Amino acid sequence: MTSENDSTSAPRRQKVQAAEVGTDILKGLAELAPATSLSKLAEHVGMPASKVHRYLQALIASGFAEQDATTNHYGLGREALLVGLAAIGRLDVVKVSMPHLVELRDALNETCFLAVWGNKGPTVVHVEQALRAVTLVTQVGSVLPLLGSSTGLVFNTFLPEAETAPLRDEELAAGLAPSAAELQEQMAKIRATGLHPVQGLLMPGVNAVSAPLFATGHKLAGVITVVGAASAFRADTQGSAAERLHQTALAISERMGGKMPD
Structure with missing residues (x-):
């Protein structure tokens, strides 16, 4: 029964x-x-x-x-x-970075975004669009090239080799990235300055500068990037935009208990 x-x-x-x-x-x-x-x-x-x-x-x-x-x-x-984005939003790096990205966007009037490491590589999880009438569209959820973007190159520099090797080898084999020697030189400069500028690398006519964010234990938590039209945005490690980006990255990292590895 x-x-x-x-x-x-x-x-x-x-x-x-x-x-x-x-x-x-x-x-x-x-x-x-x-x-x-x-x-x-x-x-x-x-x-x-x-x-x-x-x-x-x-x-x-x-x-x-x-x-x-x-x-x-x-x-x-x-x-x-x-x-998925709601789950990512629970990460401390997203919560901590959002107000800083708003301030950075307002100060530079250029599009700023945060990327974290996803299962397919550098993934955009938050964007603050420039306030001007014409802005550069960087979409949440976009996956960026590891070696073909300033964001990806910063990830490649500071993430453990085991995490980046499969994607890096794939892009190197496809001939869509710098040579191994050029890559080592780029990584050394990124470690020295904490910044990486590119001119038209991912998209012609668009410049970008990226900086790493660290959490406790020198662990890379994400990368913030400023992008702008080449006609108006200077992408280098010496300009005022790069300095403001660098200071923002340091402030976010400090808030998360991290700092640039020695």
């Missing part, structure tokens, strides 16, 4: 199991980002393709997944991005 408790707990168990399956599929989409086919996703999560497809339709309907109409590949949707 089935008890009342058994009859009510069965649907509850089914809901929990369904939530677990949906979570596993979302994790699979994140691990195979930016997009993947149904067959690869099913193989990755160890489920029948028909079952994965059924759950994907529900995730798409709720905005947690999306399908590219051209390739039919699947990826994370807007709602998943918002959840």
